[in-house]
Amino acid sequence: MTTPGPLVLLIEDESPMRRILRAALTANGYRLVETATAAEGLTQARAYNPDLVLLDLGLPDRPGLDVIRELRTWSAAPIVVISASGQEQAKIDALDGGADDYLTKPFGTGELLARLRVALRHAERASGEPEAVLSIGPLRLDFASRVVTDGDREIHLTPIEYKLFATLARNVGKVMTHRQLLREVWGPSHVGETQYLRVYMAQLRHKLERDPARPRHLVTEPGVGYRLRTES
Ligand code: CA
Helix, strand or coil, rough: CCCCCCEEEEEECCCHHHHHHHHHHHCCCCCCEECCCCCHHHHHHHCCCCCCCEEEECCCCCCCCHHHHHHHCCCCCEEEEEECCCCHHHHHHHHCCCCEEEEEECCCCCHHHHHHHHHHHHHHHCCCCCEEEEECHHHHHHHCCCCCEEEEEEEEECHHHHHHHHHHHHHHHCCHHHHHHHHHHCCHHHHHHCCHHHHHHHHHHHHHHHCCCCCCCCECCCCEEEEEECCC
């Protein structure tokens, strides 16, 4: 007996795009509910309580951001937004508004499926017991003792470096905006200080990456923020 795949609610007004997504998702075991407007999307979200929402930001009736805000008042289901390239601010607003990740058109099926897997895994993790240890290759972060090791070697992190790394680690795989990271690590009055992030990310990469100039794990999302990637 096979268990049914995750249920995805797709809110997208362009039918060619819906067709592509439908083919990719159903071929990979996902179940799908499709809608073309924000209003219908919100209605279907209530009706189906999907495992994940795949949301186009440019909808005919209401901005996608409205959908995110409304969904977040009652649903913790991961939201992955689809945006056109050049909509950096829209992506940032979507992530700050509670979306989990974004895909920029055009994107490949492999990338789509990887992002959905990460978002679903993250949601599962968030609903269960917090993990005690995160392993990324030879790197190990023990949340209880706040110790980071690389193989047998302990890596000394300053309190701020640790806080930044731990914040990314608790959200592993997920893109974090500059604003979200600044709020978590430095506090709400520092959300504009993106230069802090640049400085501390450089330090972290220097301590944790094999080649700090070509980071495999502490990855920049251009114009948006950073992501801790476990796979390389
Ligand atoms: Ca659209």
